[in-house]
Amino acid sequence: MVNGIERPLDVLNNSKGKEVLVYLRGGKQFVGTLLAFDIHINLVLDNTKEMHDNEMKRSLGVTFIRGTEVLFISPASTALKDE
Amino acid sequence: MVNGIERPLDVLNNSKGKEVLVYLRGGKQFVGTLLAFDIHINLVLDNTKEMHDNEMKRSLGVTFIRGTEVLFISPASTALKDE
Amino acid sequence: MVNGIERPLDVLNNSKGKEVLVYLRGGKQFVGTLLAFDIHINLVLDNTKEMHDNEMKRSLGVTFIRGTEVLFISPASTALKDE
Amino acid sequence: MVNGIERPLDVLNNSKGKEVLVYLRGGKQFVGTLLAFDIHINLVLDNTKEMHDNEMKRSLGVTFIRGTEVLFISPASTALKDE
Amino acid sequence: MVNGIERPLDVLNNSKGKEVLVYLRGGKQFVGTLLAFDIHINLVLDNTKEMHDNEMKRSLGVTFIRGTEVLFISPASTALKDE
Amino acid sequence: MVNGIERPLDVLNNSKGKEVLVYLRGGKQFVGTLLAFDIHINLVLDNTKEMHDNEMKRSLGVTFIRGTEVLFISPASTALKDE
Amino acid sequence: MVNGIERPLDVLNNSKGKEVLVYLRGGKQFVGTLLAFDIHINLVLDNTKEMHDNEMKRSLGVTFIRGTEVLFISPASTALKDE
Structure with a gap:
């Protein structure tokens, strides 16, 4: 189930191409397909949707x-x- | 559609010359044409407009x-x- | 009881595979099984539950x-x- | 018009000797002639005016x-x- | 009394195995026995008690x-x- | 007037021995004679006065x-x- | 009076063994005898008193x-x- 997770970034690698929820410091939440990440945890999501109370607030591409x-x-x- | 994005900064490179929305920590939003960026995500936008509720608040060049x-x-x- | 803790990260190593409470700066609390960590204290939890007043708020996987x-x-x- | 901007700091270099608006994190705004900057974006302005609602609040030299x-x-x- | 304190971390070294009060940025206070620390001031406390107005709020191990x-x-x- | 300012720290070097206003992030203002600074912008002021609305609030040495x-x-x- | 202060840390070196007021970001104030400091401005004070409106709030050792x-x-x- 969670095989092969030796380091925290492994879980991000396993999530590539899958839909993730990203929660930011100020409380913003995004849902989108993880396209790329780096060691600074910079992310690129595809079909990004900003969420508010489980509803889509706006589509961000x-x-x-x-x-x-x-x-x-x-x-x-x-x-x-x-x- | 989103070919060639291996690392997060690739998406910024693909956005050069295109109009982007930049959202800052304090809630400010800018729209402008991406002219340049660096690894610190310092950005230069052309024809920058500060936005408020989808309306232009002021033009910043x-x-x-x-x-x-x-x-x-x-x-x-x-x-x-x-x- | 707490043998073998020479450096702070040793206690995280001892906690691998065990259920931990993680408290974040903004007040969020998570409970889950510690799968991985690194020197930046990036963590991966399995069966993560976001907690609020000792009750589960949502399940995060x-x-x-x-x-x-x-x-x-x-x-x-x-x-x-x-x- | 915006020729020669390869990196973000190029736009600061082009602004030397010109009057710029500098907006700080806490909301303070300064107008002055850009004399110098470094890679940390430390700045020196000449004839600096602290602005409030497009009016000069105080002159700072x-x-x-x-x-x-x-x-x-x-x-x-x-x-x-x-x- | 306070012999042998040349550098700030010496006082943490002297406190190993003793009960300390740790005050965090957001106002949280912990009391516990100092087991380990590193140069980032990461700490491990044993028998940790979260305190509120000099009373124990919860026991954290x-x-x-x-x-x-x-x-x-x-x-x-x-x-x-x-x- | 502002000759010889190539880098931002040059203006601090020119200010040594002169009275400066130092404005901090939380809003505190100090006036004092600049004795020393380093590349982190750590400062030492002599005859430091903490100011509030252009009045001295307290003298700090x-x-x-x-x-x-x-x-x-x-x-x-x-x-x-x-x- | 303030001889020998070339760099900001010199003033801390001169203050060793003397009583100092330390003001923190959140507004806390401490008075105590400076025992040690390092380049990160980590400090150790002896006979530390947390102050509030020029009165001792608690003694911290x-x-x-x-x-x-x-x-x-x-x-x-x-x-x-x-x-």
Whole structure:
């Protein structure tokens, strides 16, 4: 299930091409397909949607997110189900 | 569609010469044509417009934006359509 | 009981595979099984639950948490008992 | 018009000797002639005026501004016209 | 009394195995036995108690505290006496 | 008038022995004679006065100010005249 | 009077063994005898007293203060006289 996660960035590598929830420091939440990341946790999401109370607030397309603002990253399938 | 994005900065490189929405930490939003960026995500936009509720608040011309203040960067065409 | 803790990261190493409480700067609390960490205190938790007043707020699955947001990490068994 | 801007700092180099608007993180705005800058975006302005609602609040003379506080820098001619 | 303190970290070294009060940036206070620290002031406390108005709020067990959140560290015997 | 300012720190070097206004991030203002500075913009002022609304709030003597808190530094003669 | 201050840290070196006022970012003030400091401005004070409105709030003993929280450091004799 969570095989092969030796270092934290492994989980981001496993998430490439999958839909993730990205939660930022100020409380913003984005859902999108993870296209790329780097060691600073800078991210690029495709089909990015800014979320508010589990509803889409606006569609943002291919979006660059600066890593130092990221609080946590979860699989969208799990994170959006139970909120 | 999003070919050739291996690293997060690739999406900024692809956005050069295109109109982007830049969202800063304190909530400020700018729209302008991306002229240049560096690894600190310092940006230069041309024809920069400071936005407020999808309306132009003021025109700023060629503007340098410090990277550590950037939260996310999206294509202006998508980001401004659905807000 | 706490043998073999020479450096702070040793306690994280001892916690691998165990359930921990992770408290973030903005007040968010997560409980989950520690899968991985690095020297920046970036963490991956499995079966992550976001907590609010000792109750589960939402289930997040395998979650990456950025280290610079972490305030403290405790064993979940102790931390959730007495709150 | 914006020729020769390869990197973000090029626009600061082009602005030397010209009047710029400097907007800081806490909301302070300064107008002055850009005398010098470095890679940390530390700035020196001449004839610096602290602005409030497009009016001069106080005159500060030759002022050193610490780069980590800078949010954006624009040409004063454009930025002050439309506010 | 305070012999042998040449550098600030010496006082942490002298405090190993003793009960300390750790005060964090957001106002949280912990009391526990100092097990380990590093140059980033990351700490591990044993028998950690989160304090509120000199009363124990909850017991946290062996706790990792991230150094960048630490404001000050004092001997618990002195700090809790006069508050 | 402002000859010889090639880099931002040159203006601090020119200000040594002169009275400066130092404005900090949280809004505190100090006036004093600049004795020393380093590349982190750590400062030492002599005859330091903490100011509030152009009035002296308290006298602090020879004061060390940590650079990362500094917002801007101006000549006291200009800055205090027009406020 | 202030001879021999070439660099900002010289004033801290001159203050060793003397009573200083340490003012932190969040507004906390400490008075104590400076025992040690390092280049990060980490400090150790002896006989540390947390102050509030020029009155002692609590006695903290030998206290480690993390440098990144320090705003300014003044001689206690001057700073406490005129407040």
